[in-house]
Amino acid sequence: MNAERDLNRLLAGLRPELDPGRYVFTTVDGPVPAGLAPVVTVTEPEGLTLVVRQEEADAASLPYDYVAGRI
Template sequence: MAVPERDVERMLAGLEPFLRPGTYVFARADVPPAGVVPAVTVAEDEGLTVVCTREEAEAAGLDYGFAAAWITLRVHSALDAVGLTAAVSAALAEAGLACNVVAGYHHDHLFVPAGEGERAAELLRRLSGGGARPG
């Protein structure tokens, strides 16, 4: 198994952003309903946040707010690495793009406004190609 990367410059150089197909939504549920396969769940004091496809949410009758495009950063970043989230968030914020970041065991996952996935992925490819932090 590959060792997770901790060096911010190498993480940025190896971002390899992958735009997943579809639209994902953030919904609230007591438990994920039948037919909903969450991409992400977050247990909060106020209830369970479920991130799933818009189609699944609508079929299950879930109310949702934020509709997003899902980008996976294929670099295997260490969970205790410093600087990757800040650099990526700064680049997207500079372009006026909201971003919700979820860290998985192997990769970071970005949820940007639906319809902005291609633009966000291109910005991240440029950030990766330069290997330098924005600023």
């Protein structure tokens, strides 16, 4: 399979869809807490950064500052 290298063709073929959920960034010490299903995890010096559904973060009492959509 050859990768598309023409940016105009690549952009013309995109069909982005907005996920109906709301997502937040939060950081935890240690592993991912039980009950969370992060869509992204990033290991950083200050801890493990997670992108999770807002409802999951609220249920786990995790702090966050920003609520975002997911495309």
